[in-house]
Every structure is written in C-alpha cells, then in structure tokens.
Amino acid sequence: MELGKIVDSLELFDEEMIIRYPMEKDIEGILYVHKGWHEELLFEGDTRPQESDELVKKCLLEDFEGITKNLVVGLIAEIDGEVIGYIFIKKGRSSYFHTANLHIIAVDRKYRKVGVGERLINGAISEAVKNMQTTRIDLETNGDNYPAIRLYQKCGFEIVGRKKNWRYFCGKYVDRVTMVKYNLI
Numbered sequence: 001m002e003l004g005k006i007v008d009s010l011e012l013f014d015e016e017m018i019i020r021y022p023m024e025k026d027i028e029g030i031l032y033v034h035k036g037w038h039e040e041l042l043f044e045g046d047t048r049p050q051e052s053d054e055l056v057k058k059c060l061l062e063d064f065e066g067i068t069k070n071l072v073v074g075l076i077a078e079i080d081g082e083v084i085g086y087i088f089i090k091k092g093r094s095s096y097f098h099t100a101n102l103h104i105i106a107v108d109r110k111y112r113k114v115g116v117g118e119r120l121i122n123g124a125i126s127e128a129v130k131n132m133q134t135t136r137i138d139l140e141t142n143g144d145n146y147p148a149i150r151l152y153q154k155c156g157f158e159i160v161g162r163k164k165n166w167r168y169f170c171g172k173y174v175d176r177v178t179m180v181k182y183n184l185i
Ligand SMILES: CC(C)(COP(=O)(O)OP(=O)(O)OC[C@H]1O[C@@H](n2cnc3c(N)ncnc32)[C@H](O)[C@@H]1OP(=O)(O)O)[C@@H](O)C(=O)NCCC(=O)NCCS
Pocket: 037, 103, 104, 105, 106, 107, 108, 111, 112, 113, 114, 115, 116, 117, 118, 119, 141, 145, 146, 147, 148, 150, 151, 152, 154
C-alpha cells in the first residue's frame, strides 16, 4: 500500500478529520500521541522504563516498510495537519497468513470519545481485508483497560481468553485479555 493514501474523512469539531496511511513526516506526531499516552500511564503509577524515541522511530520506519509490502496496515487520524491518533495491524507469517494482530491504537486525550478510535479500527480492518486478505484479527489488552475493551467490543471483537492476575500494578493484580474478531471475509 502506498504511504500517505487517504482512506476516510469526516467532519469533526467543524474541521475535516482525515484517516490515511502515514508518511515519514508524521513520525513526530505519532511519537507525540504515543508519549502523551505513556505520560498518562506514568501518572497512574506505571514505573516501567519506556522505549527511547530512537527505538520508537526505528520501529515506525520498519512498520512503514511493512505497509509498502502489504504486511502492515498503519493509519493515522489527522486534523489540520496534526496527528491525533494512530493504529497498526500486522499480518501473520507463513501458516498464519490469514490472521493479523492489532498491535497498537491510541488517540490523543483531547480527541477521545468522539468516535476517532472506532473510525481508525474500522478503517484499518477494511484495509487489512483488502490488502492483506485478513480473515481474523486478534489482540491483547489489559483487563482493566475498559475504554479499550468496550471499543474493541463495539467493533465486533469478542473476549476469547483471560490470563488471570497477569500483572501486579498499583497495588492490585490485573488480568490480560485476548480478543478476536472472526469471519472478516
Ligand atoms: C482506547 C482508545 C483508543 C479509545 O479511543 P476513542 O477515540 O476515545 O474511542 P471512540 O470515541 O471511538 O469510542 C468508541 C466506543 O468505545 C467505547 N469507549 C471509548 N472510550 C470509552 C470510555 N472512556 N469508557 C467506556 N467506553 C468507552 C464506547 O463503547 C464507545 O462507543 P460510544 O461512544 O457509542 O459509547 C483511547 O481511550 C486511548 O487512546 N486510550 C489510550 C491508549 C490505549 O489504551 N490503547 C489500547 C491498548 S493497546
């Protein structure tokens, strides 16, 4: 798939929101949203060391190359030239070719709960079906990440597994939840 290609648009806050494949010039914007999310986690008490900017940029460049080879679907949401959200879905290899993993999604705090996440997921799924012949998508998320779990359920994912007490976080045990969306084609 071609970097920069627009796949969706809608009016949001009297401005046009575009959903498109990312380009190298978006890396700083993606990093900004990514770091904003990690600041929230830090505020909630997550003390795990974070990846360096250089590592995140290197991974993004690898994902961009994957996009050009139809091994990755990566989309950003953009308003007035500003990245406000992103999603990456990665195709399985060899006998997992039909499956893909929803690797990451995040929306800038200022733009949450207005449908951006849903639009990113639905856009990325339809691109994965078209370009990677994906028939099922799986993902993992923390059992206490209710906004994410509700979003995934709204987009047709079901919970198929739960690793109980997977992590000890801020004084309590948190599960890890596996979710799948089947029969995309
Ligand atoms: C999870 C996240 C991507 C949701 O993005 P969003 O743009 O706010 O989601 P949307 O506005 O598209 O919401 C769609 C649906 O998701 C659910 N949802 C989203 N936020 C929610 C919240 N805070 N509480 C409960 N349900 C929520 C609702 O069902 C909502 O539909 P509704 O508006 O009809 O009720 C966003 O909260 C985020 O970036 N979180 C931090 C990063 C993260 O946790 N990523 C997932 C783990 S990899």
